[in-house]
Amino acid sequence: MKSLNEGRRGAFALLLAVALLALALGGCRKKEGGGAGGGGGQGGKMRVGFSQTETDGPWRIAETKSMQDEAAKRGYELVFTNARGDTATQVSNLEDLVAQRVDAIFLAPREAKGYEGPLQAAKEAGIPVFLIDRELEGPKAGDDYVTFIGSNFIEEGRRAGEWLAKQTGGKAGIIELLGTAGSSVANDRHQGFADAIRAYPDMKIIAAQDGNFTRAQGQNVMQNLIQAHGKAITVVYAHNDEMALGAIQALKAAGMNPGKDVIVLSVDGQKSALEAISAGEMNATVECNPRFGPVAFDTLEKFKRGERLPPKIINQDRFFDSSNAKQFVGEAF
Numbered sequence: 001m002k003s004l005n006e007g008r009r010g011a012f013a014l015l016l017a018v019a020l021l022a023l024a025l026g027g028c029r030k031k032e033g034g035g036a037g038g039g040g041g042q043g044g045k046m047r048v049g050f051s052q053t054e055t056d057g058p059w060r061i062a063e064t065k066s067m068q069d070e071a072a073k074r075g076y077e078l079v080f081t082n083a084r085g086d087t088a089t090q091v092s093n094l095e096d097l098v099a100q101r102v103d104a105i106f107l108a109p110r111e112a113k114g115y116e117g118p119l120q121a122a123k124e125a126g127i128p129v130f131l132i133d134r135e136l137e138g139p140k141a142g143d144d145y146v147t148f149i150g151s152n153f154i155e156e157g158r159r160a161g162e163w164l165a166k167q168t169g170g171k172a173g174i175i176e177l178l179g180t181a182g183s184s185v186a187n188d189r190h191q192g193f194a195d196a197i198r199a200y201p202d203m204k205i206i207a208a209q210d211g212n213f214t215r216a217q218g219q220n221v222m223q224n225l226i227q228a229h230g231k232a233i234t235v236v237y238a239h240n241d242e243m244a245l246g247a248i249q250a251l252k253a254a255g256m257n258p259g260k261d262v263i264v265l266s267v268d269g270q271k272s273a274l275e276a277i278s279a280g281e282m283n284a285t286v287e288c289n290p291r292f293g294p295v296a297f298d299t300l301e302k303f304k305r306g307e308r309l310p311p312k313i314i315n316q317d318r319f320f321d322s323s324n325a326k327q328f329v330g331e332a333f
């Protein structure tokens with residue numbers, strides 16, 4: 001008969017063998033899943049930072065979830081930071097990620113300027129930074145950051161403007177609800193729209209005001225603009241669906257008829273906007289896809305394999321109006 005000690009030693013050896021086998025298999029599986037998972041950090045898991053601007057609204061919730069789901073699926077540890085709508089907080093979040101020596105950073109910059117400090121720190125620490133969703137003015141792709149992944153916001157504004165010109169026969173009194181001041185998105189969605197309507201002298205932007213991409217501020221700003229401009233308003237062009245939905249509330253409260261007397265169009269393509277279009281209270285929205293996870297991690301893995309990357313990787317977006325909104329509600333965020 002074996003002594004108790006011998007028995008224990010045997011069990012321990014067996015456990016050790018199982019543990020080693022599990023480690024070896026885990027390593028193999030990680031390589032199959034795209035390769036870049038292995039290497040950095042403790043325990044072989046690659047640690048990737050994600051600097052998010054804020055977590056309000058369906059668009060940002062969908063973006064965050066897509067990044068978290070994809071990280072989990074591919075076996076990365078995602079170090080998530082939330083700047084809560086404040087650029088200074090985002091800069092310090094980035095500095096923390098660099099101090100933690102994450103293996104790479106995904107940055108969704110709230111504003112277009114002000115990130116030179118943390119970008120330099122990341123560069124010195126050898127941490128690659130990938131811009132997702134919003135762009136920066138000044139820093140260069142391939143040098144200060146790897147590449148930008150996202151939509152073409154000028155194009156979004158242009159598509160909105162062209163659709164509107166057709167819809168109105170080139171005559172409109174427009175309220176423009178602007179996204180977060182200083183963001184590349186607000187600048188570009190304005191620019192593209194203004195370029196598209198320039199050829200139509202009877203399409204006029206009566207007022208353009210900051211609604212900070214939120215429903216509450218969109219509603220509030222719209223309420224004041226209705227008081228100031230009343231019936232002269234025939235169109236609301238909002239830089240995102242949340243503000244458009246806020247504006248719809250304000251129009252209704254003022255006894256106006258959104259979707260009918262007043263055309264409402266915006267950008268994003270979230271579920272509640274497609275529902276509003278189906279219900280006839282809103283007219284159109286240019287899609288801006290928030291589901292960055294797959295393309296973001298594909299790009300990181302290409303970079304790790306040493307592939308050459310373009311300075312911009314642009315998402316292909318669709319356009320929703322009364323002809324197709326119902327059809328896409330099910331897959332919307």
Ligand code: GYE
Nearest residue numbers: 059133134185213240288
């Ligand atoms: O349209 C908006 C969000 O940066 C592209 O930000 C993004 C925009 C999006 O708050 O809903």
